[in-house]
Amino acid sequence: MVEQVPTVRRRRLGSELRKLREEAGRSLEDAATILECSRSKISRIELGYLGIRVRDVRDLLDDYGVTDETLRTHLAALARDGNKRGWWDAYGQIIQPAYANYLDLESDANYIRTFQSILIPGLLQTEAYSRAVIRANPALVRDEVVDTLMKVRAERQAILTRDTEPVRFWAIIGEAALRTPIGGADVMSAQLHHLAEMVKRPNITLQVLPYSVGAHAGLSGPFVIFSFAVPNDTGVVFLENLSSSLYLETPDEAAGYTLVFDDLRSSALNPADSLEYIARITHELGTKEAKR
Numbered sequence: 001m002v003e004q005v006p007t008v009r010r011r012r013l014g015s016e017l018r019k020l021r022e023e024a025g026r027s028l029e030d031a032a033t034i035l036e037c038s039r040s041k042i043s044r045i046e047l048g049y050l051g052i053r054v055r056d057v058r059d060l061l062d063d064y065g066v067t068d069e070t071l072r073t074h075l076a077a078l079a080r081d082g083n084k085r086g087w088w089d090a091y092g093q094i095i096q097p098a099y100a101n102y103l104d105l106e107s108d109a110n111y112i113r114t115f116q117s118i119l120i121p122g123l124l125q126t127e128a129y130s131r132a133v134i135r136a137n138p139a140l141v142r143d144e145v146v147d148t149l150m151k152v153r154a155e156r157q158a159i160l161t162r163d164t165e166p167v168r169f170w171a172i173i174g175e176a177a178l179r180t181p182i183g184g185a186d187v188m189s190a191q192l193h194h195l196a197e198m199v200k201r202p203n204i205t206l207q208v209l210p211y212s213v214g215a216h217a218g219l220s221g222p223f224v225i226f227s228f229a230v231p232n233d234t235g236v237v238f239l240e241n242l243s244s245s246l247y248l249e250t251p252d253e254a255a256g257y258t259l260v261f262d263d264l265r266s267s268a269l270n271p272a273d274s275l276e277y278i279a280r281i282t283h284e285l286g287t288k289e290a291k292r
Contacts, residue, residue, distance in 0.1 A: 008104040008247075011048035012228075012236070013078040015249055017060060018046040024064035034063050054079045071231045087155060094148045098245045105236055105247075106156060111227040112167055113261050115218045117174035117209075119182075120191060123157050124171065124198055124206075129191040132183030160204060170205040172218075172264045178208065178281050185285055192282040199275060207268035208277045217263040225257055 021031055031042045035056050044050040057079045061072055088095045088103045095103070106112065114121050120129060130153050134146050159167045181188050199206045209216060224238040237248040237257045248254065269277055 008101045009078050009081055009108075010051060011247075011249070013052070013057075013075060014046040014048040016075060016078075017052075017057070020061070020064045020066055021046075026064060030063075031060060034059055052079050068231050074228075074230045088152060091148055091152060094145060095152065101247070102238060102245070103152075103156065105226045105238065107159065108228060109167060109226040110165070110229045111170075113170045113225040113227075114223070115172045115174075115209075115261060115264055116177055116222045117218060118176045118180060119222075120173065120177050120195065121171045122153060123160055123169060124195060124204075125153065126187070126191050126194045127153070128183055128187045132187055136182075160198070160201065166201075166203045168203050170207075170265075172207045172209055172261070172268050174218075175208060175210045175277075178278060181285075185288070189282060189285050192278055192285070196275060196278055196282075199271065205271055206274055207265060207271060208274040209264060209268040210277065213267050216267050217260045223257055223260075225254065225261060 021028075028039045028042050032039045035042070041050065045052050054076045057075055058072070061075065066072060086100065086104055086107065088100055112123075119133065122130070125133070127150055130150060131146060134149055160169055178192065182191075195206065198204055209218070221239070221241075225235050226238065227233055227235040234251040234254040235258070237254055239246045239248070248257070268274070
């Protein structure tokens, strides 16, 4: 029998249960005794390969001495929603498991921080810019695929503008992302104007990392840090390349990328100066086009 790939919720729940078990000084055998199951089952639960009933979560938390009601409620919700289908499931085969996991994290987070060196972050992209980015990938040129991904992108972006508790979003963008003419001058100009409008929202912060900074903490590449409204949450870091994606979930890994983000935040222009910088680049782009 082939074991299921862990869902994001199961993986987060299992990781938290393992941490709480270890903090309580309990072994896998101790936890297995509480649930009257095998040691291997506890191990698979903690790795996210198996779901767990809400009642069993509560029994474990009782044994681990966890009394924080906010944390208990959150972990119970993760157990209850371990197999919950997201809105993106309606798009079938277009949404691959790795992308579905990303959307799961994005929809659950209450604070998202990202560093992007050469692209505008997806949550801030216009449709025309997104289409140009997607069409640059020769594997995704079918019109029906692009149209579906545009619908997904629009639904994703709603987390920034919803009336109730819009997600807090902080982006640091390399100057190259503002100057690379993706889709042509008109598309890029509209994208820059869109950025300037979006950063007027109180839940969105944008900083530009100019070329003049030189060497900086983000030279290893772009990343996203997802944080959640959970006591003592350390967050989940997402890394991606052409053929794979990676989630870093240990406190030390998350702390390392948080340190990098904070260093980049110090190196980048402040939000007000960043907005002026974007306006300057937008003007330069318009001037170049007018001379042609």
